[in-house]
Amino acid sequence: MRQTMVMGQFKEMKIDCDVCTGSGEITPEGNKCKDCNGKKVVNQKKVIEVSIDKGSPDGDKYIFHGEADEYPEKEAGDVVFLVSQ
Numbered sequence: 647m648r649q650t651m652v653m654g655q656f657k658e659m660k661i662d663c664d665v666c667t668g669s670g671e672i673t674p675e676g677n678k679c680k681d682c683n684g685k686k687v688v689n690q691k692k693v694i695e696v697s698i699d700k701g702s703p704d705g706d707k708y709i710f711h712g713e714a715d716e717y718p719e720k721e722a723g724d725v726v727f728l729v730s731q
Contacts, residue, residue, distance in 0.1 A: 686718045696727050704731045 651657050662668035678684035696708050706729040714723030 687716075694725060698727075698729060702729045704729060 666672050673684035679686075682688045692713070694710055694713060698706075698708070708727040708729075710725040710727075712722045713725040716722040
């Protein structure tokens with residue numbers, strides 16, 4: 647996108663497409679999944695139980711690898727619990 651600024655100056659910005667969100671792919675209406683509506687992502691709630699050891703020091707971390715948000719063609723992140731007293 648190109649925007650005209652003051653005195654003939656231009657500003658250029660990159661903006662993702664609203665339809666394909668920058669992926670370059672558009673799923674035809676007949677092929678869209680009922681759960682995700684063609685977005686390839688479904689929101690789910692997940693409960694993670696954390697057993698914190700007695701006497702854990704302030705700043706101690708409990709890491710759950712690969713439990714964070716997932717998106718197509720991207721690796722899932724980690725969920726980190728930080729002990730704060």
